[in-house]
Every structure is written in C-alpha cells, then in structure tokens.
Amino acid sequence: MHVSALLVGLVLFLLLGFLWFGAWPFLRQDGIASLFASQWYPFEGLFGMAPALLGSLWVVLLALFLALPLALAGAVFNLELMPSRWQGFLRLGMQVLAGIPSVVYGLMGLWLLLPLLESQLELLTGRSLLAAGLLLALMILPTLMVMSEEALHGVRAEQKESAINLGLDWNQRLWRVLLPQAWPGIRSACLLALGRALGETVAVMLVVGSMDRLPQPWYNLLQPAQTLTSRIGREIGEAGMGSLHWSALMASGLLLAMLALLLASLAQLMGREKR
Amino acid sequence: MTRGHWSKLLIALLALPALLLPAASLGYILWRAGPVLDWAFVSSADEGMGFGVASGILPQLTGSLLLAFSACLLAAPVALGCALYYQLCAGTGRRGILLILLQMLQGIPPIVFGLAGLLIFVYLLDWGVSLASGAVVLAGVVLPLLTVNVIDALQRLPTHYSESARSLGLRDGELIMRVWLPMAWPGILTGLLLAMARALSETAPILFTATVFSGAGWPDSIFEPVTTLQTHVFYLAQEAADEQAVATAWGSAAVLVGVVLIFALLAQCLRRMSGSRSD
Numbered sequence: 001m002h003v004s005a006l007l008v009g010l011v012l013f014l015l016l017g018f019l020w021f022g023a024w025p026f027l028r029q030d031g032i033a034s035l036f037a038s039q040w041y042p043f044e045g046l047f048g049m050a051p052a053l054l055g056s057l058w059v060v061l062l063a064l065f066l067a068l069p070l071a072l073a074g075a076v077f078n079l080e081l082m083p084s085r086w087q088g089f090l091r092l093g094m095q096v097l098a099g100i101p102s103v104v105y106g107l108m109g110l111w112l113l114l115p116l117l118e119s120q121l122e123l124l125t126g127r128s129l130l131a132a133g134l135l136l137a138l139m140i141l142p143t144l145m146v147m148s149e150e151a152l153h154g155v156r157a158e159q160k161e162s163a164i165n166l167g168l169d170w171n172q173r174l175w176r177v178l179l180p181q182a183w184p185g186i187r188s189a190c191l192l193a194l195g196r197a198l199g200e201t202v203a204v205m206l207v208v209g210s211m212d213r214l215p216q217p218w219y220n221l222l223q224p225a226q227t228l229t230s231r232i233g234r235e236i237g238e239a240g241m242g243s244l245h246w247s248a249l250m251a252s253g254l255l256l257a258m259l260a261l262l263l264a265s266l267a268q269l270m271g272r273e274k275r
Numbered sequence: 276m277t278r279g280h281w282s283k284l285l286i287a288l289l290a291l292p293a294l295l296l297p298a299a300s301l302g303y304i305l306w307r308a309g310p311v312l313d314w315a316f317v318s319s320a321d322e323g324m325g326f327g328v329a330s331g332i333l334p335q336l337t338g339s340l341l342l343a344f345s346a347c348l349l350a351a352p353v354a355l356g357c358a359l360y361y362q363l364c365a366g367t368g369r370r371g372i373l374l375i376l377l378q379m380l381q382g383i384p385p386i387v388f389g390l391a392g393l394l395i396f397v398y399l400l401d402w403g404v405s406l407a408s409g410a411v412v413l414a415g416v417v418l419p420l421l422t423v424n425v426i427d428a429l430q431r432l433p434t435h436y437s438e439s440a441r442s443l444g445l446r447d448g449e450l451i452m453r454v455w456l457p458m459a460w461p462g463i464l465t466g467l468l469l470a471m472a473r474a475l476s477e478t479a480p481i482l483f484t485a486t487v488f489s490g491a492g493w494p495d496s497i498f499e500p501v502t503t504l505q506t507h508v509f510y511l512a513q514e515a516a517d518e519q520a521v522a523t524a525w526g527s528a529a530v531l532v533g534v535v536l537i538f539a540l541l542a543q544c545l546r547r548m549s550g551s552r553s554d
Contacts, residue, residue: 004356005369008376008422011415015383015391022394073289081283093297099539100300101476103505104528107512111521112303138296145293171282199384201479202509229386229479236390236483241398253390257383264382268375 019257022250029244034251040212040226042235047248049228049255051214055129056227056256058215059204060197062133063140064190070137071144072186076174079152091146098142106206109135114207121222127209129221132230135203140193147192151185152178184270191267195260198229205230228256301532308529311522317530332527337493338501339531342406342485343474345497346413347467350421353414355463358425359451381419388415389480397484407497409485416480417470424469428462429455461549468542472535478505504531 020027030037030047037048078090109131117126155178163177179186209224212231216223232249239246305312319331357373364370392412402408432455440454456463486506494501504527511524 002360004353005360005373007353008357008373008380008418011418012376012380012383014395015388015415018391018394019387022390070289070292073286074293077286077290077293081287090294093294095539095543096297096301096536099472099476099536100304100532101478101505101535103476103478103508103512104304104532107508107524107528108300108303110512111307111525138300141293141296174282195382195384199386201384201386202482206509206512229384232386232390233479233482236393250390250394253387257387260382260384260387261379264379267382268378 016254016257019250019254023247023254026244026247026251030248034248035255038214040231042239042245042248045244047244047251049252051212052226052228052231052252053255054214054218055208055225056198056229056259058129058221058225059132059136059208059227060194062129062221063136063197064194066133066137067141067144067193068190071141071189072148072179074141074145075149075152076178078149080170080174091149094142094145097138098146102139102200102203105135105139106203109203109207123222125209125224127207127211127224129208129215129223129225131207132204132225132227133221135207136197136200139200139203140197143193143196144189147189148182148186151182151189154185155181188267188271191263191270195263195267198263199256199260201229201233205233210234228252232256304525304529304532307522307525311526312529316526332504332507332523332530334493335502335504335507335527336530336534338486339475339503339505339534341494342409342413342481342501342503343471345406345410346417346474347421347470349410349414350418350470351467354418354421354425354466357422358429359455361426362429362455363447377419377422380415381423384479385416385477386479388412389482389484392480392484402498404484404487404500405498406485406494406501409481409501410497412480412484413474413477416477417474420473421466421470424466425459425463428459428466431462432458461545465542465545465549468538468545472538472542475531475535475538476505478509482506482509504534 026034026047034047035049035053037046038050039046039048040051074090078087082090113131113134114126117123117128117131159177159181160173163173168176204227208227208230210226210230211224212226215221215225232252235245236249239249316332317336318333320333357377361370361373364373389412392408392415396402396408396411397404436454436458437450440450445453481503485501486503487500488502488506488510508524508527508531511520511527514520514524
C-alpha cells in the first residue's frame, strides 16, 4: 500500500523529470527567451513559443466565456425552475455530452462546424481559433454545469429561507444570495474547466488550422492558428528523436504541464479557502 | 411582466443549449453514421486493400477495448493500494499529500502523458509503438480518476463497520479482506467502469505510443502496435477527398460513442444501486 502511494508521486516525478530531460537541449539553447519569440520554423531552427501560447490562451478563454453563461443558466434553470421529477433529465444529458470522446467532437467540428462557419462568415477556411473555442465550449459545458449545480445546491437552506423572509424577490435572491454564495464552487469549476480545455488535443488539432503565426491583429480569431497541444500533436510524428525540433516540442509539453499544474493548484488553494 | 419573470425567461433561453445539445449531438452522429451502420460493419474486418477505409471495424473495436482493459488492469492494483493507504492513514497529514498529488496528476493533460510515454517507453526502453507502451501511458491517465473513485467507495462505508471490526480485534489485512472489499466492491467496480470509459475516449496519449492506422489486427505480443477506434476516426476524418472514408469515420464514431456510453451509464446505474443499498 505504501508502495502504491509512493508510485503516484513517482509517476508525477518521472513525468516531469523525463519531460525536462527531453526538453533540456532546447532549454539550454533558447531558454526563457523562446516564450516571447514569435517565429516557429523548425527547419530554420526558429522555435518561438509565443504563437501557440497566445493561441492556447485565446481558445481556453473564449471557451470559458461562451460556456459559463450557458452552464450557469442551465444549472439555475435545472435547480430552480425545473420540476424536481425532471431534474435528472438534464444531468443525464450532461453525462451524455461528457461521454462523447474528444475525437468525435473533432469529427463534428470538422464536418459540421467548419462548413457552417465558412458559409455563415464567408471565410475561405473555417479553421480558426473561433472554431476551436466553440468546440471547446461544448466540451467543457458538462463539467461547468455539473459543478455549478453542485455549488448552487450546496447553498444552505437557512440562507435561502432568510432571503425569502426578507421579502427579496426571485431575481434578488438569485443575484444577491444564491450566486454569491455558490461563487467559490463556481470559481473552482472554471479553473478545472480551463485546465481541461488547455489540455484538449485532438478536437482542437482538427479544427484550429495548425498555422504557427501570431494572429494579425492580435485579437483576430478568424484566422488559422496554433495551440500548444495542436502543435505537439501535429509535429511530434515528424520530429526525429533527439533533434532540436523534438526537444522544442518536449519543451512545449513541459510548458503545457506547468500551466495545467498552476491551474490545478489554484483550484485547490481556492477550494481550501472556502472551507 | 415583472422583472422576475423576465430574468426567468432569459435564464430559460440561455439554458436551452444545455437542454438540447446532448440529444442534438447524439442525433447528428447517428444520422451521419446511419448509412454505414449495420451489424456487418461492427463484426467484420476490412480484409481488402482499402486501408480500413471501406468497411468493417472489428479490429479497431477489439483494439480499443484491449488497450483500455490493459490500462485499467495496470492501474487497478495501484489505485486500490492508494485508496487502502488513504483509508488506513486516517487523521494524518499524509492523506492531504496523497490527495494533492492525485489532483496534480489529474490536472496534467493526457497529451503530456503521451509525450513522456513516447520518450520513456517507445524510445528509451525501446518497446516501440506498442500495446505495452500505450497501456502504461493510458494507465497513468486513468490512475487519478480510478483512485479517487475507489477512495470514495471506501469512504462511503459506514464507519461503524470498521469500528466493530476493530473492536473484534481484526488486524489491517483482515479488515481489508473481510470487511472493506466485500462491502465496497460495487463502488470499486463503478470506478473501474468509469476508468474504462475514460480510457476508451482518450486519443491523444495513444496516437504516437500505441497505434498505427492500418495493417494491425489482434496483436501477437504486447510489443506490437494495435489499431483503435479513436485513432481510426482521427485519421479517416481528415480524408476530405474520400466520401467513403468520411462515412466510415462517422460510423466508427457512433460505435465509439455507443461503447463509451455503455460503460459510463452502467457505472451510473451501479452507483445508484449501491448508493441506495447502503443508505
């Protein structure tokens, strides 16, 4: 038993250790400066992380801003407005949505979302940060909704009752009591969802376009772009083991792991604050 | 209309996507898969020169199940060990450390597991792109989920069982074998089913460590590559010029979703049943 508990720590240690080991040749040569370099041309030895980093940032934030209102509305609707007999229905739906594998979302993105975007926005190609953000929003919706619902459900009955006794109407109760009280839980849900979206690979890879350059201008979401995950997914097959390109991809993986760990620790710290 | 009514209406409107999207997504997948989906599609292999394009996804289906099952088989003892450790360390700081480690591990993206696995197993240990490499990588991916579920299952046991067992003088080993495991097995099985569903739906970590596009059937040894449904969908989806390939991709996607949902919903049923029993 002690061995298996140690093993969990060992897995984490080995994972990061070997990534570091793989990324070391690149880190020694380019180091921190590569985070701000904007050109990624493996054949010319230019490995700038900025385009993929910015792309990742854009898609996860876009996904969160699209999905959060829908998820919160869904949670409030299910708890407050739906007859209790039907509440399980929406939860089942969310389980179904969560159960669809990411590659299938990718397929839907490629053959449903991209043609739609192309015809509606009159783009040459629908492959863009927007497409990836929309797809990710759909993918994190279940996590966000289920966790927000739990947070709303956990608001204590006395508080709801005293709000009613104070004569607050439904609107006020929602905005001044229910949502503020559930906020710590909702915040954790957001952080977890961000981490999930950040690490999502195949679905993003299929729709983002894999074009390694900074969006022009920086807020242009309608151009093909790249994220950290899609870059690793697209290029790791081509890069030869031991080459600088390979090492730079390992460094991208390390960067991704660091960001994900940061989000996970934030979620944990804030979760502890709540209690 | 009062303000309360307006906001209720607004919330109902915003909640509409959450209500409709699950059914719409499933319906759309089935609709696109409809033309190719029949029993022969699932139960036959593509023997011809079509590189898996034409029809028959039996090798992919068995490959997916084999890989997911091996991963769970590898992860299960470790998860069980961790959960028992957690249970026996009640009241010490070690519990918190284990939980933090698990949450860290859970936060790491699956593709990162794939990268590390590619380096460690495929190259350094020279296992090649194989079932073994993929199974170990996937085991790492599902380990935190499985452990958290087994811990939950053990924690849900009423404490008076453990207390009575202790007062009868049972030692750790006997407590585990005679009380905890017999009482908690539905919860543990639920965790395993969920881990299977998770392992079946991961694509990124096995794309470079375990699978090839075609030409692999049932592997003769654990050091041979497999083909899986997930990667099959992934490759075929990009064959824009070939309508047959895309149709097969939708068919495979529908089968994949079906298999994953079977595991996930079975887990849900089991959880409900065992939950109501122990109340």
